[in-house]
């Protein structure tokens with residue numbers, strides 16, 4: 045499903061949703077129902093159910109920057125996944141929706157993976173003529189060097205424990221095709237797009253800063269999995285690789301972006317999907333767009 049795009053200066057940001065999902069609050073192990081009390085009003089109904097379950101989206105962010113087409117985090121795709129994820133393993137039809145939005149197989153110039161968890165690399169490749177091939181035939185695939193090198197050096201069972209299931213079929217074939225650029229934090233994908241180091245959720249996690257026409261947005265990736273983590277940055281998630289570092293990164297982002305006017309776009313946030321960090325008394329809270 046596609047939504048009204050956001051605009052940051054000359055950059056248009058579409059989102060194409062592959063799945064929406066609800067997960068237990070225990071995904072944030074230090075969150076309690078009583079600590080959630082001050083947040084229910086601003087989280088419901090878009091990010092929290094009446095039963096305090098967390099609502100999330102798995103979606104691709106699709107950026108048009110002049111003639112350039114940039115796809116951030118191509119979701120899950122038609123993959124073999126462990127049993128616990130069997131319910132999202134089938135073909136969601138996302139590629140058809142991306143094509144309809146102007147981000148088809150020959151349209152995309154750059155695919156950006158904020159990190160290599162299974163739900164951020166899935167449509168990188170397709171099974172075609174008995175092998176995995178890059179889905180986006182003309183694209184450069186931009187991946188953080190630290191992220192790739194960490195997982196490449198990690199034995200497969202340990203990759204799987206950290207939700208990295210698809211290095212062999214969704215990442216390595218891109219190298220075989222010569223379509224990967226391994227980059228460092230600070231790398232500019234275009235004049236308007238720069239990668240920012242936000243480690244902790246994964247070892248080399250990157251967020252994407254978009255600046256154009258005097259406006260700025262930050263695409264979080266998973267350094268904030270759920271919007272409540274922007275109000276409670278110490279609430280790590282079970283998917284965080286280094287919990288302490290993940291919390292430090294979120295605290296740093298909240299301090300840096302509070303009252304800045306920067307639009308914070310959450311990769312897993314359900315619609316409205318973006319908002320601003322604002323000081324409220326002695327706390328900083330997230331004000332979703334339209335609130």
Ligand SMILES: [Zn+2]
Nearest residue numbers: 161245266283
């Ligand atoms: Zn992740």
